[in-house]
Amino acid sequence: MAKLLEGKPIAEKIRALLAQEVIELKAERGVSPRLVALQIGENASSEVYIRNQKKAAESLGIEYELRSLPEGTSQAAAEKAVNDLNEDRSVTAMILQLPVPGEIDAAKISGLIAPEKDAEGMHPKNIGKIVLGKYSIGPCTSMAIMELLVSTGVKLYGKEAVVVGHSDIVGKPISLMLVNNFATTTICHIATSQLGHLADHVKRAEILIVAVGKAGLIKGDWISPGAIVIDVGINKVGDKIMGDVEFDSAETKASFITPVPGGVGPLTTIMLMRNTIEQFKAQARAEKL
16 A cells, blocks of 8 residues: 655645745845736636735745736736736746636736746746756655655666656756666656557556546556655546545555645645745845855
8 A cells, every 4th residue: 555645744844844945045135036927917716826826925934026017907007007017126036827818818927027027937047047956946746756756765777667747847847857866767648648558658657657637547546556746736526626646546555656736735835935045046146245
């Protein structure tokens, strides 16, 4: 029976370390990190994330501000808001709150965020650092997955890792991070499934990461005995929240497995805070040059 990889205990340990670090940084610089979340229009689904961000930031001594633009804001006005935040030296990190209204080009807005203030680690320059293996921040979900893997104590060197899903925010960056740790990494996507090869790849996986958003996509009998299974999927089925992996049957074969919910999710917000602190530290180093 697999050991549960729960995110909350790991997040609490990281939180304690970050809180002490903020105290020391504030004593050294006289100011705290300041994270601004930019929200365009109103969206009920983002309210929970905003509350979690605010709570996490305040628990660490990070200043947090939600800056809201009204429904009907133009692309030009949204771009100006980002540029204003870029130029505001008191703002040390920012995040674009998703989703945004359909008429707003979210990718373009995110791309305008200065890389040194990018709290999500999604700016092309910051993704490029992951490619080069020289990064201190990264996309929050991918960084959360790495923390879960580290917590198992299993060395990634030479392990067969399979990533199902090739999104820009999870699949691609976590694949790069795995390669940087010398895991032998395979990326599966819709074409893999359509050609009937998905099960074959999953069965080889010693490390399996699934981030698709389709309940029960990965069958329990595909799991290799002793595999580490990280399920990023969040799917509502009736009144239940389920992952992308058939949990009950997979649990009997894996060595470690994340519950859904309660696995990756609790770590993502604390990774956002860690990114914020890392950006603050990098800005301080730049000022000394």
